[in-house]
Amino acid sequence: MRFIVYILLKYKFFLIFLLLESIALIFTIQSHSYHKSHFVNSANAITGGIYEQTATIEEFFVLKKENQNLANENARLKNIIARISAEKDTTNFTMVDSIYYQEYKYTVAKVVNNQYTRKNNYLTIDKGSNQGIGEDMAVVNSLGVIGITKDVGSNHATVLSILNSNSKIHAKLKNSSHYGTLLWNGESYTTAQLTDIPRQAKFGIGDTIITGGRSLLFPEGIPIGIVKDFEYDNNKYEKIDISLFNDMSALSYVDVITNLNKKELEQLEERSNDNE
């Protein structure tokens, strides 16, 4: 007995080493087996928590890239939606037109310069004719309408913001399909004005305004804002203030919409005008 204790004490460190080493080796062997669940893994609260924390920090540094990805994803999904609705509409036609299979194409662009304090405000985006941007294309983001492209360079374009006295956008009430025109009086960058609403239209404060379907530029149903305030005088609406959904002072990524039917529609309109 004394001998055993003597041996244990003499080789104490070697025995500790041997014990721990065998535990480590058992874990190692276990980890090489697919079928056994591994005791040593990083899916626990401590390691998972630390990894999550660092991922949050790492995420912060790639936010810019992530944002870009999301915007691209959004454009792709919107393309799909546009194509699906185009497919649904083909019931009205006898022939499926493969060129205008989808009616609208979305292109992601980044706002590199943003004006909102002047009377005639313009935005600058980082896409141009090289990326398929042309004049008079609708510019929106997920929140709503932003403007219409104006001057197009090879890699940049300017956008006539809805905060511009020259901006006229075809708009309608979401609930009653009465049409009007969206203007801006140059006062506040959160508020635009709706005019030409027929007097029989009924609406209240808080009603949503969307783009109308008669525009060649905007797809129908893009949100604009809600009715903030209106005056009803002399049997007609004098002034309807629209509180915009978009914060025009903080724009980052936008979608530029190409209407693939635009040329055809313009030609048709021209021809019927000529016939008159």
Added chain:
Amino acid sequence: MNNLILINVLRFFVLILLQVLVFNSFEFLRFLNPAIYILFVFLFPIRKDRTIFLVSSFFLGLFIDFFSNSGGINAASILLIAYLRIYVINFLHRNREFDFVLFHPRSLSFGKMVSYVGILTFIHQFVFYLLSNFSFHNFLNLLTKITISTIFTTILLVLSILLFEKKTK
């Protein structure tokens, strides 16, 4: 004395985080993950009772394993060099008597320090790669990996000792 305990406890946790969050995402030549955490072994004070040293080294390796989903590879390899450390030091001192309580890597000459770090790092890397491969298949390729990785890790460890440890006499 309390100060010494605190420093080693701190070093234990700092090295885990450093290894897991920084050096494990360091993929030079696709396989090179410098093992900075074995710095713990080189800087742990030498005492007659090695129980705490062996157990803490084992857990340091095991924690790294938890993070990298690698079974017990790191635990096994760091424990081996922790056990062999005293023999390497004795070998470097040519088995002459020395005051091991005052031993510190900075008290060695540069050449001896490099061999002290180099020998133990090589053993560590050898066991580490062998266990992670779990076979002798393509052994030559494995040896090249071990050699490159040993050189790289040794340089890193010597530099950290020179940078962060005060010179003692």
